[in-house]
Amino acid sequence: MRPVEARDADAVLGVVRAAFGAHDPDGGVKVADLWGDVRASDHLLAERVAVLDGQVVGHVGVSRCWIDARRELVEACMLSPLSTAPAHERRGIGTALVAAAVEAARELGCPAIFLEGSPDFYGRRGFEPAATYGFEAPSVRVPAPAFQLVLLSEVPDWLSGRVVYPDVWWRHDSTGLRDPDLAEVEKALGTG
Known part of the structure; x- marks a missing residue:
């Protein structure tokens, strides 16, 4: 794992497209476009890549979000997207990238890193339901x-509330899921 370098830009977007393309009808373009816009904003905090034989085979992004606590607005981090090139899946690359993202967020001084994703996958990598700690x-x-976190520091008892994403996530309609996908996920999680 290493930080992203300027020369990695196209390779990262290619990995994101390939990783999400297997699951999205738009071929991963929506997530790649979102990440391109995050990169162009002041919301990007960290990026890490996995490189094998000189080729980028995985990527993780860490960007800014906020906790809208009653006392004050607190900056935090969110992990998204996490991408592994399909030909390199199930080799521990995603796990290593998640760990790298958590460490990057810790180094940035964020109190927590949030994400939306599989409770099974991320739960085995240290993430817990955010609601357990009063986060919405x-x-x-x-x-x-699916809304999970890793606490990165001692959290004061007043720090809870809704997590707020930057506008770029809303412009791309990349917060949460829409039906019919949402209904299918809720059914699988037993929450629908």
Whole structure:
């Protein structure tokens, strides 16, 4: 794992497209376009890549979000997207990238790193349901079990509330899921 370098830009977007293309009808373009816009904003905090034989085979992004606590707005981090080139899946690359993202967020001084994703996959990598600590998802379209976090420091008792994503996530309609996908995920999680 290493930080992204300027020469990696196209390779990263290619890995993101390939990773999400297997699951999205748009071929991963939506997520790649979102990440391109995050990169162009002041919301990008960290990026890490996995490189094998000189080729980028995995990527993880860490960007800014906020906790809208009653006392004050607190900056935090979110992990998204996590991408592994399909030909390199199930080799521990995603796990290593998640660990690299958590470490990057810790180095940035964030109190927590949030994400939307599989409770099974991310739970085995140290993530817990955010609701356990009084944090609310940014949208009702995020199933509670899928909204997760890793606490990175001692959290004061007043620090809880809704997590707020930057506008770029909303412009790309990339917060939570929409039906019919949302209904399918809720059914699989037993929450629908």
